[in-house]
Amino acid sequence: MKRYPSIHIAALDRRRFLGLSAAALASVLPAARTLARTGTPVTLSDREACFYHRLNAPEGKR
Amino acid sequence: MTEVACELCPRGCVIPEGGAGDCRVRVNIDGRLRASTYGRPSAIHIDPMEKKPLYHFHPGSPVFSIATAGCNLHCLNCQNWQLSQRGGEEMEKVYRADPDQVVALAREQGCESIAYTYSDPIVFYEYVEDTGRLAHEGGLNNVFVTAGYINREPLRRLCRVLDASNTDLKAFDDRFYREVNAGSLEPVLDALVTFREEGVWLEVTNLVIPTLNDDLVMIRRMARWIRDELGEGTPLHFSRFHPQYRMRNLPPTSGETLDRARQEALDAGLQYVYVGNVLGHEGNNTYCPVDGTLLIGRIGFHITENNLTGDGRCPSCGHPVPGVWQ
Numbered sequence A: 001m002k003r004y005p006s007i008h009i010a011a012l013d014r015r016r017f018l019g020l021s022a023a024a025l026a027s028v029l030p031a032a033r034t035l036a037r038t039g040t041p042v043t044l045s046d047r048e049a050c051f052y053h054r055l056n057a058p059e060g061k062r
Numbered sequence B: 001m002t003e004v005a006c007e008l009c010p011r012g013c014v015i016p017e018g019g020a021g022d023c024r025v026r027v028n029i030d031g032r033l034r035a036s037t038y039g040r041p042s043a044i045h046i047d048p049m050e051k052k053p054l055y056h057f058h059p060g061s062p063v064f065s066i067a068t069a070g071c072n073l074h075c076l077n078c079q080n081w082q083l084s085q086r087g088g089e090e091m092e093k094v095y096r097a098d099p100d101q102v103v104a105l106a107r108e109q110g111c112e113s114i115a116y117t118y119s120d121p122i123v124f125y126e127y128v129e130d131t132g133r134l135a136h137e138g139g140l141n142n143v144f145v146t147a148g149y150i151n152r153e154p155l156r157r158l159c160r161v162l163d164a165s166n167t168d169l170k171a172f173d174d175r176f177y178r179e180v181n182a183g184s185l186e187p188v189l190d191a192l193v194t195f196r197e198e199g200v201w202l203e204v205t206n207l208v209i210p211t212l213n214d215d216l217v218m219i220r221r222m223a224r225w226i227r228d229e230l231g232e233g234t235p236l237h238f239s240r241f242h243p244q245y246r247m248r249n250l251p252p253t254s255g256e257t258l259d260r261a262r263q264e265a266l267d268a269g270l271q272y273v274y275v276g277n278v279l280g281h282e283g284n285n286t287y288c289p290v291d292g293t294l295l296i297g298r299i300g301f302h303i304t305e306n307n308l309t310g311d312g313r314c315p316s317c318g319h320p321v322p323g324v325w326q
């Protein structure tokens, strides 16, 4: 079947995006594995907070 | 150590501090749940609306389409497993695109719509909502291409920014969902009904896999459910399976199987039943359910002719065809 020619981001304005390597990403992405490995504190903005969740602790300490 | 329970999807992962949910992208950091791919898409393309597939929503228009890593299902036959079955930190490519940049770029590229697609946009829920709100402010439409494995309350909230969805109904069989997708059927049926109740334009896709979900009795039950719960005017797309990922042992779906599935659904009373992934099949076209007039001709994702009147009616008999035609 013929593939529709998608326009990849490469054909768009690359300057608006920062293509990160996996290694570079690991230093900014708040992924658990990265944290566990490096212990690096990660600062996060509020917009990354998930809307739907609850604490699983009975007292709900936080 | 503070555990957090994610309440976004039916999986209900309880995530220990430092851990990620089953989707790999919703992570517990210091007792707070974070959407780790927010603003970090790994796929950005411009597609035709027909590729979603949406056949009754702004036909022929280009859609700015984005996805991040991660998925809350694990289909053995996933078409996008390099994207969906990985976390953000495992991706070779990650772009930075804040919601306002996505909207600006979509406009710059002449797209009237933004699609949240490829993996399952459920797992980048907050990014969809923020981008969707800005898109609406800028006069763009939001298209949500999903497997519908999400809890009702979050979906209802998200529907406020959505205009259209193509939702997979992978089989009308809970056991299939458990064995092939690592999910379950009931939440998906709930999601389909929710889209309909919230007024989001809805089309349904069923990928027909030889021997696993091609049973005509099941297809009939599925078609009747769609007719009764979603309406006879709901477009249903039967799509051809290609062997890939962890399901390479089965052959591609035959044309005859797809023909039989389509006929079964038409017989059950659905009015717009399509066959996808088969080039030049008459099931790519839209016909008037009353008098059989060819309304929209398609080859692949390309529109060859559009005979609908300006307000979306059959030019011969005036039958109104449901959809968003503009």
Ligand SMILES: [Zn+2]
Residues within 6 Å of the ligand: B288, B289, B290, B291, B292, B293, B314, B315, B316, B317, B318, B319
């Ligand atoms: Zn007609």
